[in-house]
Amino acid sequence: MASETFDVNMLNPFIKCTKDVFEKMARIQVQREGLKLKSDYLMDGRYSGIIGLAGAGSGSAIISLPDSLARTTVANMLYMEPEELSDDDIEDGVGELINMVAGAAKSSFSDTPFSFDISLPMVLKGVPGKYEVAHKAGVPCFEIKFSCFELGETFILEISIKSNN
Numbered sequence: 365m366a367s368e369t370f371d372v373n374m375l376n377p378f379i380k381c382t383k384d385v386f387e388k389m390a391r392i393q394v395q396r397e398g399l400k401l402k403s404d405y406l407m408d409g410r411y412s413g414i415i416g417l418a419g420a421g422s423g424s425a426i427i428s429l430p431d432s433l434a435r436t437t438v439a440n441m442l443y444m445e446p447e448e449l450s451d452d453d454i455e456d457g458v459g460e461l462i463n464m465v466a467g468a469a470k471s472s473f474s475d476t477p478f479s480f481d482i483s484l485p486m487v488l489k490g491v492p493g494k495y496e497v498a499h500k501a502g503v504p505c506f507e508i509k510f511s512c513f514e515l516g517e518t519f520i521l522e523i524s525i526k527s528n529n
Contacts, residue, residue, distance in 0.1 A: 370526075372399070377473065378465065378466075378508070379521070380469075381469045382427070382508075382510065383395075385464045385468065386512075390440040391440050392440060392514070393514060395511050397510060397511045405498050406493055406494075407493075408430075409428030409429040409492055409519060410434060410491075411431070411489055412488045412489075412497060413461055413463075414485065414487070414488065415462045415486075417466065417481075418482075419479055420476075420480065421473060421480040422503075422525070423480075423503050423524040424497075424499055424523075424524050425466045425469070427465065428520045429458065430492065432517065433512065435454055436515060438453060438456075441461075455489065459487045463482070478525060480525070500526075502526075503526045505523070508523065
């Protein structure tokens with residue numbers, strides 16, 4: 365997708381913040397399982413929370429979760445039972461998840477060529493593998509897979525960021 369080099373260490377704040385948000389806010393232990401350069405725009409989860417990154421660094425951050433993991437995560441965040449949640453609750457919760465991850469990662473990039481502000485989150489809901497989210501042209505997109513072993517679930521974090529300097 366992009367020919368310029370990228371320091372994958374730029375992904376570490378997003379990985380750390382994802383683990384922290386799940387563990388602290390949803391009481392779910394997660395572990396990074398894989399990392400790859402994404403070659404398509406297909407989304408793997410039922411719910412995808414998207415947030416734009418703009419400033420000296422620009423791009424996007426997306427968290428994509430299967431229905432059952434989104435429901436459990438949001439229920440844990442709200443101290444509710446999963447079956448008590450409406451679709452609106454889940455969509456709002458997934459939006460808040462990506463907002464917390466990107467907001468926490470943002471502080472790691474201040475005073476660097478990648479500092480950024482974040483947009484308001486938006487959430488897409490669709491059939492896994494049947495909908496796409498395009499990233500900014502010429503900016504590499506990395507897919508980071510996380511596992512929640514206690515729940516037997518996985519989810520994807522996508523990070524696409526470049527310096528505008």
